[in-house]
Amino acid sequence: EAGVAQSPRYKIIEKRQSVAFWCNPISGHATLYWYQQILGQGPKLLIQFQNNGVVDDSQLPKDRFSAERLKGVDSTLKIQPAKLEDSAVYLCASSLLPGLAGGRNIQYFGAGTRLSVL
């Protein structure tokens, strides 16, 4: 089966510009996650969708970041305006089971989008 698809793979922008990332999860996966991975750190959850609803966005900087999953399938993450500290790899992951599966949910990751903000 096809894995989690992300695009673009790389993006270079100047600060204060806007940028958008796209993710297509594995077919049939109910849960979709966006993570931010800053160099030298582990992935940090930004937002989690259950179908097309948000179940956790507690660590999303809502003044500049937004995300949507309108039809419960693919998703976009937007940054507007970007700051230097947003330079990171943005990972998308999906899992088959609903998030209420008691922590047993296995997440499958895409290759990520590497963002450089100059």
Place this chain on the structure above:
Amino acid sequence: AQSVTQLDSQVPVFEEAPVELRCNYSSSVSVYLFWYVQYPNQGLQLLLKYLSGSTLVKGINGFEAEFNKSQTSFHLRKPSVHISDTAEYFCAVSDLNSGGYQKVTFGIGTKLQVIP
């Protein structure tokens, strides 16, 4: 709140030598533990997981990990490493957030450098 501590940021090891990557966790309720591997310019790939049952868990590529509840540890081991094992390894713990949904917390990662 749950957390994960990976004690070593980098681990150099000679090819065919054994290796142990250390991970300690804290979690308030039921614990589900994972190890992921990330090769350069790729996403994370699941190596192994502990959900319940036997405390010794075997994963892909010859890796295994042991869940130790009393020491709150989940160390990753391989008896003989290969050059292709050079990658970054992330320990993760899964718990439930306040809304009852799964929340996964990752450690900062350990870079394994296999020396020929």
